[in-house]
């Protein structure tokens with residue numbers, strides 16, 4: 115049985131408001147399923163289920179109902195990408211009716227006190243939990259980054275459980291909140307060259323499929339900046355539900371089971387994965403920024419397209435704050451002059467690409483390559499930027 119504090123019991127008994135009671139009920143039910151003994155306070159919550167494309171009318175009604183019942187968040191809480199750029203949705207070709215519903219979703223979240231960050235990389239816009247801090251984040255790539263690269267502690271929450279945690283300011287203590295569940299059970303020795311986002315994306319795609327739900331620990335990766343690490347984690351989370359990984363000498367933690375299985379990942383495996391993901395078709399649109407770009411990544415794109423104009427339209431997806439920064443630094447202008455657009459608040463997977471006349475989408479992300487065919491009915495052109503932008 116879970117032990118609730120006096121304050122938690124009062125919320126559970128409905129003494130605060132109906133939204134908080136309902137949320138506590140979700141958290142207690144989760145705690146019971148996973149054998150948690152108690153609740154723990156969280157420092158922040160990241161909420162998924164923001165795009166109208168993914169939650170539809172049922173999700174919108176659920177949110178409106180929670181607002182009516184008095185829902186307010188108790189800790190800093192912020193949103194995953196929505197289905198469109200809130201300011202430039204017309205330029206993106208988003209249908210009018212979709213935009214109307216999307217705005218209603220954002221209004222509901224805002225009424226609960228949730229920040230409209232609309233990004234899967236909150237850690238690039240000031241939301242960086244400290245090592246050891248407990249949080250309740252929902253976006254799988256952000257969960258991987260927070261656990262692995264920042265050393266924070268979060269399970270892979272669903273939209274409703276992250277929202278419930280935000281409203282109550284607590285989460286049941288189980289899974290990755292506990293030391294004993296943060297031990298790698300498979301060591302992956304890297305024997306291939308990793309030089310681009312596409313390399314890390316393909317590596318994550320393949321390793322996620324190989325390890326499934328295990329926690330991998332990599333050896334043989336000499337250096338990797340945050341953009342590469344976010345792509346690696348996002349891809350493993352997409353193909354294998356991997357919420358945490360270690361890299362020797364890079365991640366703040368390195369905890370490996372003495373009896374961990376050992377596998378080798380070769381150059382041939384990397385090349386085969388890149389080939390498998392690429393339809394070889396010429397893209398209608400290239401989408402960069404899965405997960406959302408940092409300002410350094412946008413600078414790199416601007417430098418590339420300034421030298422030579424791409425042969426197709428392209429989007430650079432990022433958080434609104436970073437987009438504003440890119441505008442001030444002149445990168446957005448360069449990208450626009452080259453036929454691109456810096457898109458904020460959304461991404462290629464959660465916006466209605468399939469309703470916008472696109473058939474082939476280019477990406478250098480393993481996660482986007484996994485989801486574009488099923489969620490957006492797209493053929494994928496996968497490769498390094500120099501390849502897909504000039505195909």
Ligand code: F3S
Nearest residue numbers: 234255404405461463
């Ligand atoms: Fe982010 Fe969308 Fe990729 S939410 S991780 S850019 S699929």
